[in-house]
Amino acid sequence: MPRLRPGRRTVAGVAGAVLAGPLATAAPAAADVNPEGRAGRGAAPAPAPVSTASGSSVSGSTAPVSTASGSTASGSSVSGSTASGSSVSGFSAAPLPLGAGRMGMSYQEDTGDRAAGPLSSSGGVQGVDVSHYQGSIKWASVRAAGVQFAWIKATEGTTYKDPNFNANYVGAYKNKVIRGAYHFARPDASGGTAQANYFATHGGAWSRDNLTLPGVLDIEGTCYGKSKTAMRTWIGDFYRAYKAKTGRDVVIYTSRNWWSSCTGSWGGMSAKSPLWVAHWTSAASPTIPGGFPVWTVWQYSSTGRVGGISGNVDRDKFNGTRARLLALANNTP
Structure with missing residues (x-):
């Protein structure tokens, strides 16, 4: 096995895979964080729900399907990006209504891909990602269907909390x-520091309780008018x-195309943040962004079907055993 630098942990079964950054001591103790993900008391209540009409689920089965025309197993190429990082190929530069963001929305628009990859019956540690778009x-039933995370x-931003977050987090x-x-x-x-602080105090807190994973920065869409250097700074600040x-290293969710176009395949986060890569494909493994040596989580489909969730849901796979997933959750070697 390749020699690892001190303070780095590996995903079981993946040589040299970075599971997380240097071992950190949790800032809040388990008793200081409630099941709703708030540190202490006094977190602001969730604002009123936003309309989900434009983001309603699309029905479909979980059987593997071929990728959309024009996409490849390694992901679609980036085109049309500018020096200021104004756009990623195929994704609209129109302002996104606050609250409308969800995982994978720009990947879908960029590639046109809704492919389903390996299903829960194929083994591995399986998961989902959800928002108010999935409803109640x-x-x-989700756990009974084999979903482990x-x-x-x-x-x-700094003002929006998903209206279904508390119910989902506690459930x-x-x-x-x-x-x-x-x-x-x-x-x-707003800046990365302000958004990270809002996130950490409105759901993104962490405790070592065998059931809480570190928070995720979902970074996708356009390049928001920022240069590659400015985007790197924003991510670093967050x-x-x-x-x-x-006390935790934030997980980064992104795609190869976005990371290349908007950060220049930056390697500055690879020793700090576990990578969650979006690549909807029936291939055996995803294509990861330049700058990262390995993936920790793979979002392989947007058309999964799981008991307990109405309509389609994003499906995810962890790169390792359940024991390694618990190590990521508990911040242990």
Whole structure:
């Protein structure tokens, strides 16, 4: 096995795979974080739900399908990006309504791909990611269907909290689904530090309780008018602020195309943040962004079907055993 630098941990069964950054001591103790993901008391209540008409689920089966025309097993190429990072190929530069962001929305528009990859019956540690778009979820049925982990949308920008977050976060916890929260990044709205602080205090907190994963920075869409250098700075600011609040290295969710176009395949986060890559394909493994040596989580489909969830749901796979997933959750070697 290749020699690893001190303080780095590996995903079981993946030589040299970075599971997380340097071992950190949790800032909040387990007793200081409640099942809703709030540090202490006094977290702001969720704002009123936004309309989900434009983001309603599309029906379909979980049987593997071929990728959309023009996409490849390694992901679609990036074109049309500018020096200022204004856009990623195929994705509209129109402003996104606050609260409308969800995982994979730009990947779908960029590639036109809705392919289903390996199903839960193929083995591996399986998961889902959800938001208010999935409506009311029966978490007991989700767990019974073999789902072991979930990331749940918590926040967007510095003012929006997903209206279904509390119900989903507590429901997953009560049914022993290892869960975490994610923040949909809006680099056009405010700085990375401000958004990380809002996330950490409105759902993205962490505790070592065998059921809480570190938070996720969902970074996708356009390049929000930022240069590659400016985007790297924004991501770095978010990372440092989140770690200062929680003691954890934030997980980065992105795609090869976005990371290449908007950060220039930056390698500055590879030793710090586990990678969650979006690549909807029936291939045996995903194509990962330049700058990362290995993936930790793979979002392989947007058309999964799971008991307890109405309509389609994103499906995810962890790169390792359940024991390694628990190590990621508990911040242990």
